[in-house]
Each structure stands twice: as structure tokens, then as C-alpha cells.
Amino acid sequence: MKADAGHGVAVRIETCGKTFADGTQALAPATLDIARGETLVLLGPSGCGKTTMLRIIAGLEQPDPGGRVLFDGADMTRVPIEQRNVGMVFQSYALFPNMTVADNIGYGLKIRGIGKAERAARVAELVRLTNITGLEDRRIDQLSGGQRQRVALARAVAIRPGILLLDEPLTALDAALRDRLRGELNRLLRSLGITTIYVTHDQSEAMELGDRIVVMSKGAIAQIGAPREIYFRPTSRFVAEFVGAANILEAAIVDGQLRLPGGRLALADSSSRPRVVAMIRPETIAIVPPDAASLTGLVDSVSFVGDRQRIVVSGAAERLLSIDASNAAAIRVGDRIGLAVAPEAIRLLPDAP
Ligand SMILES: Nc1ncnc2c1ncn2[C@@H]1O[C@H](COP(=O)(O)OP(=O)(O)OP(=O)(O)O)[C@@H](O)[C@H]1O
Numbered sequence: 316m317k318a319d320a321g322h323g324v325a326v327r328i329e330t331c332g333k334t335f336a337d338g339t340q341a342l343a344p345a346t347l348d349i350a351r352g353e354t355l356v357l358l359g360p361s362g363c364g365k366t367t368m369l370r371i372i373a374g375l376e377q378p379d380p381g382g383r384v385l386f387d388g389a390d391m392t393r394v395p396i397e398q399r400n401v402g403m404v405f406q407s408y409a410l411f412p413n414m415t416v417a418d419n420i421g422y423g424l425k426i427r428g429i430g431k432a433e434r435a436a437r438v439a440e441l442v443r444l445t446n447i448t449g450l451e452d453r454r455i456d457q458l459s460g461g462q463r464q465r466v467a468l469a470r471a472v473a474i475r476p477g478i479l480l481l482d483e484p485l486t487a488l489d490a491a492l493r494d495r496l497r498g499e500l501n502r503l504l505r506s507l508g509i510t511t512i513y514v515t516h517d518q519s520e521a522m523e524l525g526d527r528i529v530v531m532s533k534g535a536i537a538q539i540g541a542p543r544e545i546y547f548r549p550t551s552r553f554v555a556e557f558v559g560a561a562n563i564l565e566a567a568i569v570d571g572q573l574r575l576p577g578g579r580l581a582l583a584d585s586s587s588r589p590r591v592v593a594m595i596r597p598e599t600i601a602i603v604p605p606d607a608a609s610l611t612g613l614v615d616s617v618s619f620v621g622d623r624q625r626i627v628v629s630g631a632a633e634r635l636l637s638i639d640a641s642n643a644a645a646i647r648v649g650d651r652i653g654l655a656v657a658p659e660a661i662r663l664l665p666d667a668p
Pocket of ligand 1: 335336337339340341359360361362363364365366367368516
């Protein structure tokens, strides 16, 4: 969490729903508080309503009647976007192509009547913060995608917005560049301490950048929590499967243990239900010698994925189980292996999706 996060609510969305003119309900009425200085990530599959929520906060879209948007406690619902003091960056850069980098970054300051000397000082600071030193006098059409996205970020934060809204700002970039910029963006957001709302469908981006993540599904909030909470303690099957890889097991509980075709697993959670849906992350399953193990299975496939190997096991559960193991483990297809899972790593889920 950023240093000054948590002191008060910067943004409150109160029963904000959105039904478009054609009858599409993009957002069911949702209420959400965003703390000052926090980076809140809206995460979900395509069409789940993330952008609609961001546009309501920006003032590009009005919520359905009854909904309110508050900044620092003040009702902004009817306040036009240009008076909301928000900075925005979208997937498409929307920079002025024939202006220089420095002029793009300074544009918002200029139209706000900020003098030349102060403008130059702020532009210089942002050029340094966003790692584009040396490119100040280039035109936008002479820059790479990653450089353009840095300029777009610098321009958005130059006006010192109260709130920064980012909609998939890294999506158009290739994987290696996206990873690098994600780290840089994380440092930038933390050093500026601006309240940020970040839209993405990429769960690793959400994990790295978010103080909290709002997982959305079909126009509704499925779960809100810190990245670790969302990952290890999902409250629904949808969240478990959308955020990272998940083994979902349907099994009976006997004597506080999950009863599976290949053996048993001890549980930390108790349940009064005779059958449960349980989630186990692939990296929480350890491979142990089969003879003393309470659960065993047969290795169905082994795939090398670079930093680890993904092992798929049959016979342990009703479905195939995926395990992430270190490359050091010498495992071959057809091996009989034992599986161990710490009871706390098994999460019971409600039956509903
Ligand atoms: N102006 C509009 N009129 C009618 N329906 C719309 C309009 N804008 C968006 N929608 C619909 O509302 C739903 C939510 O859209 P939204 O853009 O918020 O989703 P999203 O989660 O941001 O998706 P993506 O990741 O694909 O951008 C979608 O079904 C979309 O088709």
C-alpha cells in the first residue's frame, strides 16, 4: 500500500448502475470506496463492465438514476469531465502526433495557464520519472509504442490530477515490454501517490499493480480484496478460475478429509456439507514419495514452461490435477507419484459458479 493510502475515501461510487439506450445492462448497481492514494484494479473478462465503471468515474458516462459519484465526499455526478481533475490514459495513446514529446506532456499545463518556466520544470521531472530522457524534442510519430505509452502517462500525471484513470494502458505492447513497463508504472504510481483506478483483463498485471482488486463478472462485482486474498481465498468458482490457474475438485468429506479416487486430503476448513467444491492452486501441491502418501496418482503429461514444469496427474481426483513443480524434479510420464497439500491451501468454495 502506498504511504498515504487509507486516509479517507477519495472516490465513492454509490449504487451506480448503467443501462444503455438499447437495453444492455452493462453494470448492475454497485457501491465501492477507493481510499486516497490507493491503486484499485478493476479486473474481469471482456464485456464485464470495467470500462463502463471507469467512464462513470471520469464523467464520460452518467450512471442510471439513483447512482452517485463522490470525490472527497463531494457529489460529482453532474460535474462535467473537465472539472473533475482526472488524468486518463487509454489503450490507444491519443497523443498529438505532430507535436514534440515535451509539448505533449506540457499540453495540459499550458491550457491551464501555467507559466513557461514552471511548465518546463514539471515536464523535465516527468521525462526523468518516465524514463524518456533524450526524447523531449522528438515528434510522437518518431517514437516506439512503449515510448508513446510513457509520454501518455507523463501527460496524464503532469496536471497533478486528484485521480488517475488507466484503461488497459499496456495492452497494445509486446509481452517483454509490457512486463518492464508494468514494473516502471508500479514505481511511478507509488512515488506519485495518486489515487489510481486501473482497468485490465490481465490477472498478473492486476496482482502486481493493485493495492486491492475488484473482480467483475457480467456487470457485477464478484469479489473485492487485496491480491493475496483474491488469489488464495476466492469466494467463488468464477474468481478462483479467472485469477490464476486452479484445480477445482468436487468431493465428499469424510472425517474432516476430502475423499478422492486416489486417496484423501486433510482439510483446515470444516464444512457441514457432505460434498464440497474445493480449490487447490497448482503450486501448492508437493510431489512426495508414493508409498507413505495419503494421495497418489499417475503422471499423465509433463510440460516444460520455462521457469517450472507443469505436471498433469490422473487418478488422484475425478478430474486431471495440475501441479507446478520445479525443474529439478525428475518426473516422467507414467510415474506413480504421491501428492501432499497443506490443509490451509485447500479452499472450499460455494457450489454456485
Ligand atoms: N454505448 C453502448 N451501448 C450499448 N451497450 C454498450 C455500450 N457500451 C458498452 N456496452 C456493452 O456493455 C457491456 C460492458 O462493456 P464494457 O466496455 O464496460 O466492458 P469491459 O469489461 O470494459 O470489456 P473490454 O475488456 O472488452 O473493454 C458490454 O456488453 C458492452 O457491449
